[in-house]
Amino acid sequence: MTLKQAQAGFIGLGAMGGGIARRLANAGVKLHVYDPDPSKTAAFAKWDAIVHRDPQGVADAVEVVFACLPNSDVSKTVAFGDHGVIHGKMIKTYIEMSTIGRTPLIEIAKTLAAKNIQVLDCPVSGGPKGADSGTLAIMVAGDPVVIDSIRDLLNLISKNVFDIGPEPGMAQMMKLVNNLISATNMASAFEALVLGAKAGLDADMMVNVINASTGRNSATTDKIPKSVLPGTFDYGAATKTLHKDITLGLIEAEELQVPMWVARNTRQMWEFAMTQGEGDLDFTSLIKVFERWVGVEVRSKKGNQP
Numbered sequence: 001m002t003l004k005q006a007q008a009g010f011i012g013l014g015a016m017g018g019g020i021a022r023r024l025a026n027a028g029v030k031l032h033v034y035d036p037d038p039s040k041t042a043a044f045a046k047w048d049a050i051v052h053r054d055p056q057g058v059a060d061a062v063e064v065v066f067a068c069l070p071n072s073d074v075s076k077t078v079a080f081g082d083h084g085v086i087h088g089k090m091i092k093t094y095i096e097m098s099t100i101g102r103t104p105l106i107e108i109a110k111t112l113a114a115k116n117i118q119v120l121d122c123p124v125s126g127g128p129k130g131a132d133s134g135t136l137a138i139m140v141a142g143d144p145v146v147i148d149s150i151r152d153l154l155n156l157i158s159k160n161v162f163d164i165g166p167e168p169g170m171a172q173m174m175k176l177v178n179n180l181i182s183a184t185n186m187a188s189a190f191e192a193l194v195l196g197a198k199a200g201l202d203a204d205m206m207v208n209v210i211n212a213s214t215g216r217n218s219a220t221t222d223k224i225p226k227s228v229l230p231g232t233f234d235y236g237a238a239t240k241t242l243h244k245d246i247t248l249g250l251i252e253a254e255e256l257q258v259p260m261w262v263a264r265n266t267r268q269m270w271e272f273a274m275t276q277g278e279g280d281l282d283f284t285s286l287i288k289v290f291e292r293w294v295g296v297e298v299r300s301k302k303g304n305q306p
Helices: 015-026 038-042 055-061 072-080 102-113 127-133 144-157 170-199 203-211 218-228 239-256 261-275 283-294
Strands: 007-011 030-034 064-067 093-096 118-121 137-141 160-165
Touching (some): 015 064, 015 127, 030 055, 102 118, 102 170, 144 160, 170 239
Parallel strands (some): 007 030, 007 064, 137 160
């Protein structure tokens, strides 16, 4: 079967899942989709996607099913709930792209394995914009033979595919390590830039100097120029999503008895933003917490051009 003849299921068409599914549809993959929000599935009418009433319906129709879901409870329901993919007649491979932590992923893998359904642990990093542009980092763990059988589909989503190993759950671990670093970089960069602004430094100049110096990181090279300096705060991921990932990372650290002094302080900052009603706002809005404390803003003087 060529990729132009390929079919796949996709469950969860939110900011991330929708972008990933669009990559597959644009490449000619025939999609069978499910999302509880009808507006999300309706958006795939242009590709003649087949909409199903529940996850089981998707798993009844195709052998390969992707899922990109908001949390572990939803992932478990989709995987082995009353109308979950476990009851599907056709499914052979289930690709869990959600970030849910190692323990829930292992539970899903073991439960579906009892029905001869292979589970690939396959979280992604890069945000909704990365999903749309095909620049995501895809981390995949599981049976190497199964990974190879769907590698062409993964390559349609992004060429940045990293084989983490044969053990489901390890790709979850890799994703959490990445997001702990990302969250800390953001909080630290936001705090320091607000300090500079309070002292009178120009926002554009600060970012340019940092990006030519040792303070450079993904927050200063990407998130801040694109979403903070122009004041758009539209990078694409919600504060509550990153807060969830930090929490999952600390849960893993607790289980492995690894002290995480910096990460715990980082979580407190994101936790505070949640208490201020910013959970649904873009995660770059975290800088506004620092700004409000001292009465300055870190914005470009060039308007919408950082």
